[in-house]
Amino acid sequence: MLITIDDLLARDEIATVRQLLDRTGWASGSLTAGTQAAVVKNNEQVPEGAPLLPELRQRVLAALNRQPLFFSAALPAKILPPFFNRYSGDSNRYGQHIDNAMRAMPDGSGYVRADLSATLFLSEPDEYEGGELVIEDTFGRHSVKLPAGSLVLYPSSSVHEVTPVTRGARIACFMFIQSMVRDAEQRRLLFDLDMELLTLRQQLGETASMVKLTGIYHNLLRRWGNA
Structure with missing residues (x-):
């Protein structure tokens, strides 16, 4: 099941998140990639321990908590603290992969089973070329490129990729959810x-x-x- 949620973040919230990200450094996205994904992952990510990362995460989680459609679709039991990535320049793609089933909590407190993955777009579609999230499921291939502030929720078990960004920068937030209903x-x-x-x-x-x-x-x- 693939669900899109429009306007998860309001315009002023998007502006605030983008301003915070402008003040945050970027590191190689391979730091959080599994063995298979590391071979095809070529992007940048806000590193764990970045001073502004807790505030960025809190803003996204607050938006999820007030969105009933997200709760209905995901029935979340646990949400791995959100991550933020950027595709631009030479760090511009993420080849086909499947997300790891078990994701370690950043604070070492345990694991989250990744039943669902989500991407929250933070760049407008006209800010970059390419950068589509392509998801394969039993109903075929879906190419997703949403307005800033909108989110797509999809099974973590699906093969997916981010196509090369050939102009501009694609900035997004991504996260993994363990559902109360596993099936x-x-x-x-x-x-x-x-x-x-x-x-x-x-x-x-x-x-x-x-x-x-x-x-x-x-x-x-x-x-x-x-x-």
Whole structure:
């Protein structure tokens, strides 16, 4: 399941994040790549320990926390603290790869199982050429290049890549999520049910049938949740 969320960050929030990133140094993105990914990863990343990284992370996590569509689609149990990367110049691509299943918390407190990956775009599409996020799943190949402030959520198990940036700079935030519902098909069914419940509630209000259907949603989540 591939979900896009528009305007996760407001315009003033994007400007603030970009200003913070302008004051932050960049290091090789290979520092957080697994064995396979390191061979094809050629970008830059804000290094762990950068003074402004905690504030940048807090701003993104706060935006996720206020977005109900993100919660419905991801059903997050844990979110690995977000990372920030840049593609430009000679550091301009990330070849085909699959994200590691288990990601270590930066503070050494444990691991997050990567059920879902997310990219939050921080550059406008006209600021750079190339740089599409290409995701392969059972329904084919999807090329994603969203406005600044918008996010795409997709299975970490999918093969994906970032095509070469041939002009300008592509700046983004990326993160990994462990879901309360590990099974992707169960998670999709819950999301579809939740979206239909929202539509019916707006059309019909809180009828007796709506109460029962909502109960079915929560009982399925209770049965399938493993957080």
